[in-house]
Amino acid sequence: MAEISEIICVTCPQGCLLRVKHAGSEVIEVHNSGCKRGQEYAISELGDPRRMVASTVRVNGGLHPLVPVYTRSAFPKPLIPRLAQALRQVEVSAPVKIDQVLLADALGTGIDVVASRDMPAR
Amino acid sequence: MKRDYDVVVIGSGPGGLAAAIAAKENGAEHVLVIERDVELGGILLQCIHNGFGLELFNEDLPGPAYAQHFIDDVRGHGVETLMDTMVLDITPERTIYAINKGLGYLELRTRAIVLAMGCRERTRAQILLPGSRPAGVYTAGTAQRFVNVEGFMPGEKFVILGSGDIGMIMARRLTIEGAKVERVLEIMPYLTGLTRNYVQCLLDYGIILEKQRTVNRIIGKDRVEAIEAVSVDEAWQPIPGTREVIPCDTLLLSVGLIPENELSKQAGVLLDPVTNGPFVDDRFMTNVPGIFAAGNVVHVYDLVDWVTEAGYVAGKGAAAFARDKHVEPGEHIPLTAGENIRYVVPHKLDKARLAEEQVRLQMRAIAPIEERVLVTVEDQNGEVVAKKAGAYARPGEILTLAIRPQAYELVQKATGLTVNVRRR
Numbered sequence: 001m002a003e004i005s006e007i008i009c010v011t012c013p014q015g016c017l018l019r020v021k022h023a024g025s026e027v028i029e030v031h032n033s034g035c036k037r038g039q040e041y042a043i044s045e046l047g048d049p050r051r052m053v054a055s056t057v058r059v060n061g062g063l064h065p066l067v068p069v070y071t072r073s074a075f076p077k078p079l080i081p082r083l084a085q086a087l088r089q090v091e092v093s094a095p096v097k098i099d100q101v102l103l104a105d106a107l108g109t110g111i112d113v114v115a116s117r118d119m120p121a122r
Numbered sequence: 123m124k125r126d127y128d129v130v131v132i133g134s135g136p137g138g139l140a141a142a143i144a145a146k147e148n149g150a151e152h153v154l155v156i157e158r159d160v161e162l163g164g165i166l167l168q169c170i171h172n173g174f175g176l177e178l179f180n181e182d183l184p185g186p187a188y189a190q191h192f193i194d195d196v197r198g199h200g201v202e203t204l205m206d207t208m209v210l211d212i213t214p215e216r217t218i219y220a221i222n223k224g225l226g227y228l229e230l231r232t233r234a235i236v237l238a239m240g241c242r243e244r245t246r247a248q249i250l251l252p253g254s255r256p257a258g259v260y261t262a263g264t265a266q267r268f269v270n271v272e273g274f275m276p277g278e279k280f281v282i283l284g285s286g287d288i289g290m291i292m293a294r295r296l297t298i299e300g301a302k303v304e305r306v307l308e309i310m311p312y313l314t315g316l317t318r319n320y321v322q323c324l325l326d327y328g329i330i331l332e333k334q335r336t337v338n339r340i341i342g343k344d345r346v347e348a349i350e351a352v353s354v355d356e357a358w359q360p361i362p363g364t365r366e367v368i369p370c371d372t373l374l375l376s377v378g379l380i381p382e383n384e385l386s387k388q389a390g391v392l393l394d395p396v397t398n399g400p401f402v403d404d405r406f407m408t409n410v411p412g413i414f415a416a417g418n419v420v421h422v423y424d425l426v427d428w429v430t431e432a433g434y435v436a437g438k439g440a441a442a443f444a445r446d447k448h449v450e451p452g453e454h455i456p457l458t459a460g461e462n463i464r465y466v467v468p469h470k471l472d473k474a475r476l477a478e479e480q481v482r483l484q485m486r487a488i489a490p491i492e493e494r495v496l497v498t499v500e501d502q503n504g505e506v507v508a509k510k511a512g513a514y515a516r517p518g519e520i521l522t523l524a525i526r527p528q529a530y531e532l533v534q535k536a537t538g539l540t541v542n543v544r545r546r
Contacts, residue, residue: 008321012176013425015317016513034513051322052172054184055298056270063161065273068170070184077326084298098190116170117163117186 050074062094135164137417138238140433177427253340277372289376405439
């Protein structure tokens with residue numbers, strides 16, 4: 001049942017090529033990891049892959065027409081296209097403060113989407 | 123406003139902001155940052171993706187959040203800022219000429235300068251792309267500004283030339299915003315950006331990367347209608363029978379960055395033809411006394427964290443120069459690129475500096491080595507002064523290593539240091 005997959009860890013810029021022995025989504029052993037975060041990444045990648053997501057939302061009366069946003073923590077990968085759609089519906093008014101929650105509990109994941117900078121009013 | 127400063131920083135990206143903060147922290151009283159955009163932060167403001175700050179903060183921040191940390195710090199330190207202001211000229215005697223809409227023509231004097239103008243993108247003209255000249259050909263960074271800051275899409279169907287980080291990041295960004303990225307083409311046989319970006323920007327979204335393949339010509343009269351892709355051999359010559367017409371309405375170019383040094387040249391700063399940036403010592407001072415340089419203006423970095431660190435070093439050096447009106451000449455020894463190393467920054471090292479602190483070197487490999495490597499810094503007799511092991515060496519990813527104060531005694535005997543990267 002056990003098979004070996006090669007996964008590139010994206011936790012840091014090092015980009016270790018992990019050799020992961022696993023049965024389905026169950027990780028048995030992780031080789032070739034430069035640090036202990038590789039193990040966690042392999043487990044997450046096979047069972048519940050997640051990514052940090054960054055995008056923008058519309059802002060009225062701001063210095064710029066958009067404010068950049070990001071997920072407070074890594075977001076389930078299969079839901080990213082739906083998250084992008086949801087963010088297109090969000091509209092806020094300036095001023096916006098950094099870390100201000102602009103979409104709470106996105107798609108019921110419990111993960112907030114927050115502003116990544118201040119956006120002063122024009 | 124004042125006309126006389128201790129330190130003037132030109133550019134408010136990560137290098138400039140860090141330099142201004144460090145100048146203040148190291149005793150410079152009157153510090154000014156000049157920025158041509160309407161706000162501080164530089165190109166980080168359009169880099170809305172995550173991945174910044176892992177080395178310095180152990181945090182995975184988006185570009186704007188990383189920038190804001192330093193913008194707040196600059197404000198907290200009482201640094202003066204002048205935005206929407208274009209520097210026109212700098213003299214070797216450190217007079218700065220600039221223009222600003224409200225203040226008009228400005229002439230400023232300063233004891234020290236930190237050049238932090240960053241870099242700019244290589245354009246279509248610089249890579250001699252044949253074909254017609256329709257609308258719809260952009261550098262990746264221009265498209266990034268359109269999509270992330272100004273809020274409009276430059277097209278619907280894209281081909282991206284070059285596997286640099288900005289190109290791959292834009293491939294993902296455009297896909298998230300509903301566009302179709304037909305292909306990423308890379309003329310080199312290897313990725314030119316970070317591997318993690320290949321995974322999370324291309325693989326994650328099923329975007330196809332083709333290596334050793336480039337744009338043969340652009341097709342379209344008023345607007346791009348297609349591009350013709352072709353495979354190339356080692357000498358970048360097209361291989362017959364490999365052409366493919368890929369319909370698209372927009373071509374993005376992610377084909378390299380060039381340090382922006384027009385002002386540096388006007389000030390008499392000498393440039394290294396390999397990095398296209400100034401020759402610098404370990405305090406990031408150029409050949410012109412009192413003129414320092416930090417960040418992508420010196421050489422193109424791949425991680426912002428090291429740009430910030432360089433800014434701190436340059437700002438500290440500038441503050442010291444402003445205070446003493448000179449630097450102790452010190453005994454400098456050259457740092458040179460050895461085996462499989464294209465360049466090393468800084469170019470020379472003050473031997474006494476190691477008594478105070480470590481000195482970080484940044485290098486780029488010439489050819490990829492996809493197995494364990496050892497980076498060494500050796501003196502004229504092959505004695506190893508510093509070393510660092512790595513899992514691989516790739517031209518697209520900067521190698522970095524610090525010479526520690528423990529190596530002080532060894533370095534005192536050196537007449538020059540060479541950096542090498544070899545299989546372990």
